Amino acid sequence: MPATPLRLGVNVDHVATLRNARGGRNPDPVRAALIAIEAGADGITAHLREDRRHIRDEDMARLKAEISKPLNFEMAATDDMLRISLATKPHAVCLVPERRQEVTTEGGLDVVGQHNALAPFIARLNDGGIRVSLFIAADPAQIEMAARLRAPVIEIHTGAWCDAVVDGRTEKAEAEWQRIVAGAKLAKAAGLEVHAGHGLDYATAEKIAGLPEIMELNIGYYMIGEALFVGLAETVRSMRAAMDRGRSRA
């Protein structure tokens, strides 16, 4: 039986991080998105943080206007972001937790603790024709609540697993991996479309591509770093090849 397709969403946030280091216009995250698509990306992800530390409002508007593939708009569940996303009309919104002090998105959104506030927020996005994804940990209670909140998609936060793999903490890595495996199965059984992302590199992307429940990986930081050495198009092709190898074992 042919394996189910696995989409690659390329996150261009950290092209903007580099641009913002000096101000000005270069390197341009929209140019990166166009190159990534030309090289085989199935979509583009960008995170408009409240502090605008990388992607800015005009980047999001240009991405929506200039790319030919789906735009996945990552954002916190705030009124300001709701207004901007409804005006931008991306293909999807991924709701993520945000703390100004954090270096990166440290964990999943607590949809259990915030379900009262999230329910009308998700409904507004659904009514606006935007597909909602919830960026959560592979935790059974969070997954069950995501399904009850009528978000069609979850994205499993893979950061703890990837960090443990890279650091060589094998027991921790195995425990996190088993959580992801069980979480992906539970989410699929609950009727959710399952995505995954954060901290993935070639090796972890290849491994997680072997989980047939997962339909999309969103990958940024590692790929933008690799692109410095071999170019973005080559990095996208290599990531695609790693995902295809993993998928062939699903």
Ligand SMILES: CC(=O)[C@@H](O)[C@H](O)COP(=O)(O)O
């Ligand atoms: C939510 C998420 O995982 C992404 O937004 C990604 O990690 C890049 O943005 P940050 O590094 O600013 O979290």
Ligand SMILES: NCC(=O)COP(=O)(O)O
């Ligand atoms: N949602 C995860 C994402 O978009 C990319 O995360 P990272 O690869 O930049 O850590």
